[in-house]
Amino acid sequence: MTLTLTNIAKTFPGGTKALLPTDLEIAKGEILSLLGPSGCGKSTLLRIIAGLEIPDPGASIVFDGDDVTHQSVESRKIGMVFQSYALFPNMSVRSNIGYGLKMQKLPKAEIAARVDEVIGLCRLEPYADRAVTALSGGQKQRVALARAMAPRPRVLLLDEPLSALDAALRNHLRDELALLLRQFGITAIFVTHDQDEAMAIADRVAVMSQGQVAQIGTPEALYRNPATGFVARFVGDAMPLEGRIERAQMHLPGGVLTLPQAGDGQQVLVRAGDISIDPQGPITGRVETVTFLGTHYRIALSGVMAGPLFMLHAGLSAPKPGDEVRLSIPPEALLVLPMEMAA
Known part of the structure; x- marks a missing residue:
């Protein structure tokens, strides 16, 4: 019907x-x-x-x-x-x-x-x-x-x-x-x-x-x-990134990310599963907490932006609280969306 x-x-x-x-x-x-x-x-x-x-x-x-x-x-x-x-x-x-x-x-x-x-x-x-x-x-x-x-x-x-x-x-x-x-x-x-x-x-x-x-x-x-x-x-628990956007780059306290498109006047979000530990990564964060969830670890990071950033890590072991880690996010995983008006 x-x-x-x-x-x-x-x-x-x-x-x-x-x-x-x-x-x-x-x-x-x-x-x-x-x-x-x-x-x-x-x-x-x-x-x-x-x-x-x-x-x-x-x-x-x-x-x-x-x-x-x-x-x-x-x-x-x-x-x-x-x-x-x-x-x-x-x-x-x-x-x-x-x-x-x-x-x-x-x-x-x-x-x-x-x-x-x-x-x-x-x-x-x-x-x-x-x-x-x-x-x-x-x-x-x-x-x-x-x-x-x-x-x-x-x-x-x-x-x-x-x-x-x-x-x-x-x-x-x-x-x-x-x-x-x-x-x-x-x-x-x-x-x-x-x-x-x-x-x-x-x-x-x-x-x-x-x-x-x-x-x-x-x-x-x-x-x-x-x-x-x-x-x-x-839908997917995306997190807003708090930084300064200039053309196709986002400048964060922890480093600079390349955006998939120019983001002036827009907001950028990322999902925890799209962030990975990478020794050559462009941004740096400090591990605050590590939670083991069976198939993966949920890691809270500070220093990447003003507030905490969370990532999912699927390795057999995880970094420890206090460790400095380098991170990467593929540009195509960054969601560049219109800025929302305050409710």
Whole structure:
């Protein structure tokens, strides 16, 4: 199902603009992530699509040619998965999944067939007759997905579906969620503040900032070609370099870097993974801290610029705090972007 959003905005009583006019086109079967920090408008946009919030006048929400802007939540035929899962603790897995179908007064045989179908899709057969209170966080997530999918919704909306889980489980279920959504083949939109989650699951990511979409594209496009410093910082943790730009050079306290292009009136950012220790490197820094992270070390450096600079080092050993090191950054790894106005 295609989803077309036109001029979607939300102003709350008192004049607070939670969402500025936004247009989005989501293709049939596409998985789109709304990614951004708290308060950027992503959950407001999701709730407007669901019918839980009323947009400002002039908005248009169209599902496959059907204008649902003024339709109720029930008539929009959407599936929703909430952060808390919102499962009924006194019901079995099977009863939870079938509850919405029962409310629709479908024939018992059809309810049973649909429940069996999504139980199979979500690999819940061993748990079908268990109480949901006896399930792990990951199993509960699959029940919530199955319940949302059982009524065969036109679009699936997920609001921070993994944020209630601990870090280790979240990483595992992130991949499982991506697989399940693609098996369903349904148009899906999910809200997250976690860039790894968005990039692992979504076909496209809409990065949101201050009530509007800052940039939309595939995870690769956003990472390799961010349009603004905000997007570069949010997708890939790019760090602004603090120095003086003259033509195609950046002058830092620790040395001079060659830029891929003239950078007058612009800002320069770099990612920690693009900085390397190089005895012939053009800049010098002092090691302040070294953190071992299994596959690599994270090193904090001083002296390169006024503030700290972080790098990732993949060697079998790392320099020690207090060591002076020479560093290099390939010019093509430097992100030269327009200077942002202060908020």
